Amino acid sequence: xxxxxxxxxxxxxxxxxxxxxxxxxxxxxxxxGEPLPTVRxxxxxxxxxxxxVNKAYGLLKDEGVIVIDRRHGAKINELPSADDGFINDxxxxxxxxxxxxxxxxxxxxxxxxxNLRVHLNILVDNIYNQKGEIL
Amino acid sequence: MIWIYIFILWLVYIVMTVSSLSYIKYQDHQILGVTLSxxxxxxxxxxxxxxxxxxxxYLILSFSMxxxxxxxxxxxxxxxxxxxxxxxxxxxxxxxxSINHHQKKLLTIKEQNKWIYSNxxxxxxxxxxxxxxxxxRISSVWIWIxxxxxxxxxxxxxxxxxMRKFYPLGxxxxxxxxxxxxxxxYYQMINQPSRIIGHKQESNLLFAQKYERINSTTxxxxxxxxxxxxxxxxxxxxxxxxxxLIIVPITFxxxxxxxxxxxxxxxxxxxxxxxxxxxxxxxxxxxxxxxTWKWGCYYNPNDLRIFVPKRFxxxxxxxxxxxxxxxVLYFGTIALVFVVIIFLAYGGTKDYEIELEGSEMMIxxxxxxxxxxxxxxxxxxIINQLPNGIRTNGYGGVNKSFGHFTFDKYGNCxxxxxxxxxxxxxxxxxxxxxxxxxxxxxxxxxxxxxxxAINSWLSE
Numbered sequence: 001x002x003x004x005x006x007x008x009x010x011x012x013x014x015x016x017x018x019x020x021x022x023x024x025x026x027x028x029x030x031x032x033g034e035p036l037p038t039v040r041x042x043x044x045x046x047x048x049x050x051x052x053v054n055k056a057y058g059l060l061k062d063e064g065v066i067v068i069d070r071r072h073g074a075k076i077n078e079l080p081s082a083d084d085g086f087i088n089d090x091x092x093x094x095x096x097x098x099x100x101x102x103x104x105x106x107x108x109x110x111x112x113x114x115n116l117r118v119h120l121n122i123l124v125d126n127i128y129n130q131k132g133e134i135l
Numbered sequence: 136m137i138w139i140y141i142f143i144l145w146l147v148y149i150v151m152t153v154s155s156l157s158y159i160k161y162q163d164h165q166i167l168g169v170t171l172s173x174x175x176x177x178x179x180x181x182x183x184x185x186x187x188x189x190x191x192x193y194l195i196l197s198f199s200m201x202x203x204x205x206x207x208x209x210x211x212x213x214x215x216x217x218x219x220x221x222x223x224x225x226x227x228x229x230x231x232x233s234i235n236h237h238q239k240k241l242l243t244i245k246e247q248n249k250w251i252y253s254n255x256x257x258x259x260x261x262x263x264x265x266x267x268x269x270x271x272r273i274s275s276v277w278i279w280i281x282x283x284x285x286x287x288x289x290x291x292x293x294x295x296x297x298m299r300k301f302y303p304l305g306x307x308x309x310x311x312x313x314x315x316x317x318x319x320x321y322y323q324m325i326n327q328p329s330r331i332i333g334h335k336q337e338s339n340l341l342f343a344q345k346y347e348r349i350n351s352t353t354x355x356x357x358x359x360x361x362x363x364x365x366x367x368x369x370x371x372x373x374x375x376x377x378x379x380l381i382i383v384p385i386t387f388x389x390x391x392x393x394x395x396x397x398x399x400x401x402x403x404x405x406x407x408x409x410x411x412x413x414x415x416x417x418x419x420x421x422x423x424x425x426x427t428w429k430w431g432c433y434y435n436p437n438d439l440r441i442f443v444p445k446r447f448x449x450x451x452x453x454x455x456x457x458x459x460x461x462x463v464l465y466f467g468t469i470a471l472v473f474v475v476i477i478f479l480a481y482g483g484t485k486d487y488e489i490e491l492e493g494s495e496m497m498i499x500x501x502x503x504x505x506x507x508x509x510x511x512x513x514x515x516x517i518i519n520q521l522p523n524g525i526r527t528n529g530y531g532g533v534n535k536s537f538g539h540f541t542f543d544k545y546g547n548c549x550x551x552x553x554x555x556x557x558x559x560x561x562x563x564x565x566x567x568x569x570x571x572x573x574x575x576x577x578x579x580x581x582x583x584x585x586x587x588a589i590n591s592w593l594s595e
Contacts, residue, residue, distance in 0.1 A: 001263070002334060007256040029371045030262075037265035045260045045268070 001029040005046055011017055013048055014065065017056035025065055026127050036074040137206055139382065140219055140533055144203045146389055148226055153232045157400060159185045162407070162423045167234060169241040173422050177252050181241065190236045195233060199226045201234065206533075216483035219283060220476050246532045252421045259331040264343040268329060272351035273346040278321045281362045285314040288369035302372045303527050310365035317358035322348040323442055332410050342410050349406065353399040360391035373523075376450035432456045432465065478502070483532050487551045489574065489585065491592040498574065500551050503529060503538045505572065509593060513563040517586050521559060521573070524548075539569070547569045558582040560589060 003092045005016050024030040034044070039057060043050040057074055060066045068074045106116050158167050161176045166185065175181065199322050203222055289307040292299055327350065329343040367384035422566075433443050436457035441464070443455050455461040463553045482501035490497045497506040529538015529550065540550040548571045552559060558579050562572040575582040 001261070002331065002339075003260045003262060005260070007258055009255075035266060037262055037268075042260065042262075042267050042328055045265050046258050048329060080296055097230045 003046075007047075013046070014052045014055040014059070017042075017046075017053060018059045021056070021060055022063075025079070030076050032076050032078055034076045035072065036076070038073055084114055137212065137215065137533060141203050142382070143205055144206075144219060144222060145200055146386070147223055148196055148199045148203075150389060150393065151226055151230055152192050153397075155192050155234065156189065157396075158234065159188055160313070160400065160404060162400075162404065167238050167241060169238055169245065170252055170421060170423050171245070171250065172252070175245075175248070175504055178244075178248075180244050184237055184244070188233065191233045191237075195226065199229070213531060214484055217476075217480040218456065219533075220479055252423050254423050258328075261331050261339045261343075263336050264329045264331070264339050267340065268343070269325065270348070271347045272273065272325050273348070273355045274302050275321065275325075277355050277357050278318050281358045282311065282314045284362055285310045285365055285518045287366065288373075291373075298373055301525055302369070306344070307369070309371070313361055313365065314358065317354070317361045321351065321354035321358060324354040327360075337408065342406065345406055349399060349402045353395055353545070356395045357392065360388060360395065364388040427493070451494075481533075482530050482537075483535065486577070487535075487537070487574070489551075491588065494593070496589075498549075498551055498572070500537045501530070503549070503551075505549055505574070507562075507564065511564050511566070512593065513565055515563070515589050515593065516561050517583075517584070518559050518561055519557055521552075534571065540573075542571075542573075545573075548573055551575075553577055556582060560586045562589070 001010055001020075003017065003020050005013055005020075007013070008018070009016070011019075023031065036057070037045070039050050043053045046053070057066065057068065061068050061074075064094045065081075066074045067077045103116065111119075160166075161171075161173065164170055165171065166176055166181065167188070171181065172270055173185060180539060184555055198381065199222065202225075206218060207209050211218065241499050288310060290303070292302060292304050292307050326528060329339075330346060331339055332342050333339065364384045368381065371381050433453050434457045435443075435455055441458055443453060443462050453463045456465045478501065485501055488497075488499040490499070493508045495506055496509070496512075498504065522545065524540050524542030524545075526536070527539045527541050527547075529534065532554075532592070534555065535553055537551045538549070540548050542548055545571045547567065549569045549576045551572070553575055556575050556577065556579060559573050559575045560582065562574070564571060574585065576585050
C-alpha cells in the first residue's frame, strides 16, 4: 500500500498516517496480519521524527486497527465482524457528529439530497466490499 | 615546482567542469536544478540551452587553464599561493554564473510554455518497500573493516617511533577520521528514502532493491578508494623523500572518486530509463522543488535531516541550512575557508622580519614566530644547499617555506626561507628544540649581508 503524506497540509502528519492506514485496512489494501514497517524505518522514509510515526501507531493500537508485538513489530489486527452496531453510545454520538458535519458541508456546497445518497452508497459499498479504492 | 601547482589547479578545474556537466543529466525530474517532466525535457528549446551550457563549460575550462599559466611569470610568482586560491574561486564563480544564467533561461521557457507542476509537498511511501529496506545493500561489515585498516599507519608509527620525525603521529589520525566520514556517507546513502515510481508494488520493490544496491556499492567503493589513498599516502610520507610523489595518491583519489561517481550516475540513469514506462504514470505527480532551495542551499526547517542529497541528484550531499545545526555547520565551513584564504594571503605575501636587538634575535613569520637569546647559539654557518628533509608542521608555498621541518643531518629545525634563493644561514642552537634555525633573504647578496649582520651581532 502506498502512503501519500502532504508535508505542507493542515492535517497533522501523524493523523494522515493513521487515516491512510485505517482506509487501507477497511478497503482491503492492507490485509489482516500484514506487518507494518518499523517506526524508525517509516519515519526515515517519510522524513519525519520517529515520534510522529510512533504517535500514529499508538493511535491505531488504541483503536484496535493494529497490534504491536515487542518481537514482531506492528501488524494489522483482525477486522471486527460487520454485523454489529457501534460498541457504545459514545462512539455512536461521535460518528453521528462527524457524519452530520460532513453532510452539512455538502449541503452548504449545494449538493442535492439524492446525489449525496448515491455518493454515500458507493462509498459504503466500496469499503464494505473491500474494493481497494475509496472512490 | 610551479608546474606541480599548475597541475593541481588543472585537476581542480577538470573536477569542477565534470561536476558542472553532470548537472545537465535528467535526473530526479530535474535539469540544472529546474523541475521538468521527461516529455518537456526533450523539448528542442531545452536541448538548445543544454548545448549552450556545455559549450560555456568547456570555454570556462580552457580560459581557466590558460589563465593559470600566468603563474609562470616571475613577478606574479611571488603571490602564487594566494593567486591559486583566487583562480580556483574565479573558476567556481564563473561556473556558478553559468549555471545560474542557464537556470534562469530554463525557468523562462518553463514559464512561457506554462509547464506548471504541483507545488504540494507530497511524500510518497510504499509500505511494502519500507518493510524490506536494507536487505539488498552491500554489507556494512566492509565499511567497518576499511575503518579498522585505516589505523595501520598509526599502529606502524606507534611501533616505530623513529619514523615519527618524517610522519608525525597526530597526522596519522587524519586517515581514520576521513574513513569515519566514509562510514557516515555509507549510512546516509543506505538510509535515503526509497523512491516510488508508480502504483505497482512489484515494480516499486524491484526499483528500490536495485537502487539500494547501487547506492551501497557506491559508498563501499568510495570508502575503499579512501583506504587505498590513505595507505599510498602514508607510504609516500614514510619512505619517499620526493614530495612530488605525494601527488600520486591524491591523483588516484580524485580519479577514483570521479570514476565511482560517474559509474553511480550511469547506473541510476540506466535504472530510471528501464522503469521509464512505469514511472510515466507518475508524470502528473511531479512536484516543484525550487521552493526548498534558498541562496543556492537546501533550506527546509520542516525536514529533520541535516545532511540531504544535493539539488543535482547523485552529486553527493549538502547541508540543510533550515536546521540550527545545519546553519552552524554551513557558516562554520565558510568561516574556515575564509580563515585559510586569509592565512594563505597573509603568510604567502608577508616577508620575514629578522630583528637583532640587544641579546635577543626575533624572527617574525605568520604563526611561526621565534625569539632566541645570544647565549643559546653555538655557531653560525652558511650553506648553498639544503639536505633532504620534510615539513612536519609548517607552511610550504611556491615562494616561501617556514615552520617546523626535519632535515637529514640536522634533525628538528625551524625554517624561514625563500625557495628560489640557494643560500642559507644555519644557526646551530644549544638544546634540541629546535636543533637549528635555517634562514635566508630574498637574494643571495641579502642573505650574505644577513650572515654578516648575525656574526657581527654575536661578536658584540
